[in-house]
Amino acid sequence: MTTTELGCPTTLKPDDNPGGALLESQSKFKTCKQIGFYRRQKLFQPDESPYFAQLNTLNIENGIVTLDLNHQETLVPLKLKIIAVEGNILRIKINEESSLKPRFEVPDVLVKEPTTQQFKVCNQETSCLVLEDPSSLCKIHVNAKPFSMLVTQNDNELISINSQGQLYFENAVFPSKESGLAETNPEKKAASSEELFGLWKETFEDYLDLKYPSSIGLDFTLHGFENMYGLPEHADTHQLQDTGEDEAYRLYNLDVFGYKIYDKMGIYGSVPLLLAHKPSHTCGIFWLNASETLVEIRSQAVLQPQMHLKSPDVKKQRAVPKTNVRWMSESGVVDVFLLMGPTPYDVFKQYAQLTGTQMFPPLFTLGYHQCRWNYEDEADVEAVDSGFDDHNIPYDVIWLDIEHTNGKRYFTWDQDKFSNPVKMQENLQEKKRKLVVISDPHIKVDPKYTLYSEAKEKGYFVKNISGQDFEGNCWPGVSSYLDFTNPDVREWYSSQFSFEKYKNSTNILFIWNDMNEPSVFGSCEGTMPKEAVHHQGWNHRDLHNLYGFYQQMSSSDGLIQRLGGKERPFVLTRSFFAGSQRYGAAWTGDNKAEWEYLKISVPMLLTLSVTGITFCGADVGGFVGDPDTELLVRWYQVGSFQPFFRGHAMQDTQRREPWLFGEDNTSIIRRAIKERYALLPFWYHLFYRAHIFAEPVMRPLWVEFPKYPETFGIDEQYMLGNALLVAPVLDSGVTSIDVLFPGLGERWYDFRNFSCVGDSHKQKVDVTIEEIPVYQRGGSIIPVYTTIGKSTGWMDNSPYELHIALDRKGTAVGEIYIDDGHSFQYLHERMFSYRRFTFKKNILCSSTADKMGCYPVKSTLENVYVMGLKNSPSEVIVHEAGEKKKKLAYTYNKDLCVLSLKNISLGVSLDWEIHIK
Template identity: 60%
Template sequence: NEKVPFKPRYEVPDVLIKEPVCLSCLHLGTNFQSLTVLQKDADKLVLTCADEDQQLHVTANPFQIQFVCKGEIVWSTNSNGLLYFEHLQPAPQSRKSTSQEEKEGSANSSKQENQDDLGLWEEKFGKFSDIKANGPSSIGLDFSLHGFEHVYGIPQHAETLLLKNTSDGDVYRLYNLDVFGYKVHSKMGIYGAVPLLLAHKPGRTAGIFWLNSSETLVEIATKAAMEVLSSRTPETSKQRVLPQTDVRWMSESGIIDTFILMGPQPFDIFKQYAELTGTQALPPLFSLGYHQCRWNYEDEDDVEGVDAGFDMHDIPYDVIWLDIEHTDGKRYFTWNKEKFGNPERMQKQILMKKKRKLVVILDPHIKVDPLYTIYSQAKERGYFVKDRKGKDFEGICWPGLSSYLDFTNPEVREWYADQFAFSAYKGSSEILFAWNDMNEPSVFRGVELTMQKDAVHYGKWEHREVHNLYGFYQQMATAEGLIRRSGGLERPFVLTRSFFAGSQKYGAVWTGDNKAKWQYLKISVPMLLTISMAGISFCGADVGGFIGNPEPELLVRWYQAGALQPFFRGHANMNTKRREPWLFGEENTRIIRNAIKERYSLLPYLYALFYRAHKVAEPVMRPVWVEFPKELETFGIEDEYMLGNALLVYPVTEPKVTAVNVFLPGPQEIWYDFRKFIRLEGHGTVKIPVTLNSIPVMQRGGTVIPLKTSVGKSTELMVDVPYELRVALDTKESAVGELYLDDGHSFQYLHEKKFLLRKFTFHKNVFSSRCADENGQFHTKCVVEQILILGIKKQPSSVTASIHDGKDQAVAFTYDAKISVLTLQKLSLNVGIDWVLHIK
């Protein structure tokens, strides 16, 4: 920051969950105060963290910081001398304000601007002016990552997983914008911004978190650099050439507030980032099912017909969505009385009976209408964003002339949360949840379709300071509203289009207005992996593509991919043909049905993954290199990914494909076809035949996956369905896995420890179920009915079950010698108690 700023500079609030500690020192039981001085002179300071293996070298002239580990430089700051800080300034005395000029009708304003050289103080964008009250205030700093050439992160862009060099001047931009049908392979800013960059090399992962919510640009340059391996004497120091990636951050305003995450392993980075910004909120179980959305389902009869269509075609689903047309003239928290005249009946008689849910859209712009209660209350209380003259900012969006709620104001968020009360939101029920769209914020006739930067928010901060936080704050307020509606008992579900660092605490995100084209299906995989690495596990892309009409093969392939990604929603633009899963012929319906049903059978595994994301910040969907950080061949893979640690998924993203080249990582790993149970031979790139029926999914040896044995109409109707355990043995003929259970909807898992965490272990022909957390107090009658063990080399003579406080029992089994699969059948092993199976 400036030592004595002309006025305060913006410092991002509410994103950090607590004051950070020195995470790299936690294992030593120390914090920042434990840093000790090894060397101190007029120009240099050397600090160490408990031992001399890790040191910080700070030089004053030129200013530079280096982190040295075991004699090697890991990263350095300002090594290229690009530290930049524009100080705030008082406006030139000769410059009259725009309001003064308007009042006086000055005919010489243009001449005056030229005289004062006001290009730094005012920028023109067509008919718009951006007045910088205290001049330009940009900041910048460079970091050099020594020995690193693979960098990832800084979502959201429709780009490759590996970040590209920007030497051509096409830099990565973090600036949340409403972009309809964004371009593939573009570094432009779209709906979200998380200023987190990860770098990886064998042996170390590092991260840079640049906490700034104004428009930010990121330059990346990878080069070969001469490194000096330091020692205690200059004579014994050595030189070698290593790759180096230089990263330059530039933001329009604010302060330099940066965190270096030291790893050293990928999962350490995820935990360290979560220590700063929080973990993924544990979603309600229903939200992991399939969501059916369209702009727009016409009326209550349409909703009822679509709902019945899923049952008629034996396709499970959990949530139907209503877009802007369900409201009274795009007035949010209202209903179109002609089309949705009895919304409570629709929810309770159509959806609630089948344990299904409704999601409605709630955008941040509010129609300018004195008779609209939301508008009149917000107007009276001064809850809208202001323009630079102090009047309510007004822009055009879906309702026409609109004002924009100032969610940066805690009082506005409190008031907005109260609007979800049943007494306020007439026609809503406990099964209604929320979708925050257009919250970049979108302004149809604004510069780049968003709010002017000199608009004014709570605390007299300009919009330029808080732009990338706006959607973050709306989702925060919406999630709080749904929690408050339930008396603090129920978990919310909120999907947001605009997001920032920390948005994972409040719900889910998606990749916005994609197109029904193959390249958008393909780019969705690296987009989702990048978002996942930035802490937001609950993410997805519109299945089928929002814009345009997908050919049947594309739609099928998108369902198959989406079913194995965290957030699973089909969505379509109002100008597209109807796209319910049964409208593309019987054969395509069958394939889509199978994909959705497979998703539902995998819900126990997915829910356990989300528990891990919530508890210890492990991404649900993760790049292959995260699981195999030493394997160079995985570092650039973006056409396949790991779903948890157990499943390798390869979406088919091109038409008329009959075979794909799948990379099987880990020379010591065993991989099994998830559906056929066949062991896949070889390591590295393997050619796998494919048909339209499915996409390649492989289970990793050494894992146990819990599944449901059958599928119901919705997740809540599957609570008592028995489990199957899919055990895949590794080279040591061992496997481990987890099952997490709670009631699926409340906060009792947190406040009353009403949860169950079980650990399954297979070793030396003994398979056991043990409690993995003694604090859990959740009870269930559900049982394990079947166990498949893949990789058993010979048929056993007997299998017996030892159950806590019970006698040993013989277990029925079959053995398929051709594929080495042992199936234990007709079991009735309660998932909440200890038991052991002995295979002899």
């Protein structure tokens, strides 16, 4: 068997195998060398691409450019499509002209078919074709032989495609009788080169995978770029590192208990989006493929001639960075979107244009969540709920793990431990709190279990290679797995959340999807066999990374449907893919109660945030093991400044409700949680901006300060929106930490005591166990609640105050967004109030940010604090529309340069001005 039959020019021989023979794995999970398609593609290292473009086949129809690509040896044709997408996006698709077996193209991830724009052919020769997208100043240079492409913008080289010649496309072929690989008996393993390279069968430990070759790959070169981000989910640094020999970032959703940190192994979710950044430009590569994918990153410096400024005749050389990125997927087609930026926020919008924005969550989800595997019974739930009230700690949601069900049968209750779940929920509802329960994708094989028997009868389970329902082990024992790739299954599963079908559920019950990688105990890498069969005959290998995406979609739709589309849902998922942000939140899975896991949570969440999934968090305290008290306190402080804020722990760990560690520590944790609740107006506004404008809630420094290289590698501190700088304490026993105050000419203020820390610089900051450093950026205005309730439900009409931090010019701007916090009326009936506050020339002005909003806000603005006001005023006067001018009482702290206005009682949603004279 030669690779020319697969579209590759190299002969496969056993002694060429870079990984050696199929070795026994030392781990439950594969290394790159143990992945067949990776070994095959790594053998493919051509001097130049074996593919050539037939430019005489050029065709442009409906804005889509098509060309034939041929392999020089096999002459097997591929079809290339080049598409200009509205919004400065380029789409490249490569597929077989005809195939023995159809290839999977990812459905449902794109919110709609992208709007195309017309290319202009500005040059066509026998060896080169130049296409221009007039709307974006992008040009695509297509070189015929060897085939490659170069994307330029404003005549600057940005991205080369196949310049390394690594376009790889295994055309489907079937094993010959001579190879012996038609044999499907697992006991017979042919020691042949074909098996060695995993063409039709591949072994790992004691598992056998039967298949056909279908791997694809393509390389990209990013000119002038050396800072790469994205590709979640990995427990690694935010800035992607160069991959070494036989190493790659793996995108393959797996249940990895207590995952290894600083590692490129894929864990629970996958977003095949890479962002490249340099001071002058940001762009992205979105590889739309749901099969197992590996990404290599190699940076290098290229010497380029440069004219000497003083002596034009003297040429010097300068080192210009570039980064080569190689994508390799097990199956599917090449379908890649180039997000051309040029700013980070342009890339976020371009990606959201394709896959959607973060779903706008109900307000209660931004409060604190209390979870454990498991709260044992109704009495336990009541005791924990009362404990928060007894210790004056706000919280919004209590969670129930798998033990609340009848023998791990989802949508049921353990009648002994939860004999009256409706009453339990009514008690929570009286306190304006919510309940989240778990619902996993595996269904216990039990003919008496209605969910199983209905799904069985309808044929709604994933099948094995023999056409029978696939069965694997998970929490309930032997289980079958719902085929969420089938729209009928999703519709049926959504209907299970109705109050009629989900007995003893109420409208305060929300959902947690776990184990949906999917997790299968005792199987290869703990997940579903790749040869399992889904809807329309697709193998699991083709769509593995989509499985959790579809379950969360179905769960979200079910919660929306149960109340007739009136209420916003909440669904937390462990497994995710591109587009999962449309359906809820995600968390980082089974972390450990260790300092390094607290530290790694920050870059993990930053990476999720810049790849669309901005409603994200890590289990506070660590899921596995028992944190020491200092670690737990620090984790609460950090978690309170991260988007999803939940404490969680596994079975057999010590109970760790916030009041169990002594009053001193309870007081610190209480302060951290209350600070979260005080900032809810700020958080809610950030999530509205994420939903409408695709802005990440939690942001790495490079996003807000893209021109400052000192920010590019920082992932231990971060921004919330554009206003708050968070510098968490991530190590034990420290009394000071280094904090970078980024940006040229920026001014920063201590968020709590309003003191000015000066301009941009890096300095050591003293810390105590009481709190972590947080700073407000000059030029920002932050709305804050003045009173804290037992939960968000008690704070509907809480008064506000404004924290105004002036920049060096004495100006500031901020916004507040208010609606009912739970329904879709903001969307369908414009029931919202969106206000903008500006401070300029010593005048604070309140005006509408969206005139279409008509929500009747009852809350008042009670206090205003202005930081950085250089002189004490002689008087302060308020101008309200339709009211007489009146003077306001004030105090001025000359040491801090802070003006305080209290008890001013202005309408938050009204127009008014405060003049400081």
